[in-house]
Amino acid sequence: MSKQEKTEQRTLRVVSLYPRDMNMYGDRGNVLALLKRIRQHGFEAELVSVNCGDELPLDGDIYVGGGGQDSGQVRVAKDLKSKAAALSELADRGVPMLMICGMYQLFGKEFRTVNGEIMEGVGILDVTTVGGQTRMIGNIVLDCGELGEVIGYENHSGNTVLGPDAEAFGSVKQGDGNNPEDGTEGARYREVIGTYLHGALLPKNPSITDHLIRVAAINRYGEFTPAAIDDTAINQARQAAKSRPR
Ligand code: GLN
8 A cells, every 4th residue: 555545544533422411512612623623634533422321432542521510420420430441541541532621520530519429530630529609600711831822611610629640731821720729720641631621622722632633643643744724713713712701
């Protein structure tokens, strides 16, 4: 097979976790943005959706999960138990994952809701969350180091605290983030990102989309040559979102 033919057949598989129960504030937009950008970078894009009771594909290149109500999280937390070991193994191997809000909480060690219900998480991220009386709602802006300025929207009552093995995803420039106190937002472990940012996150933050794709492409094909993509409209949307009041 020629090099050209091989390049044409390159595919990246996106696994969407629990789209039925965990899909708030446009989180499905993350999946759509990812699929579109994968294609713009010259790959074929495949989508596998995994809901409660479905088997977890182990050959995904990028795993994505969204936010949800506490009630939806209870169902998902039960199902996640059966998938926890496999997801941990994938995370340890450096497979990229993006978990938003409710799924971020469930990728932590534990989520205790405001009603005292305790959900055990998969523990990939060293964070714990406790539901509070006050909701943290509004536009949010982060400094995410090499990923630059990240813009999103948060709405959660869970207060998350990082343990010693968790690195924050970003520091808060505007908004609350993990909790109103410590100025951190989200958590990272290897190539797993957990964050409260909806909005949806990826359509407005191509630096994160490209990061996930770069890691996935290098994992699967050993290299990544990005395409030049015109982000003018995205940059305008970012500025509009940033200028909105909280
Ligand atoms: N139920 C969780 C909370 O309020 C998650 C909410 C969400 O995913 N937006 O903390």
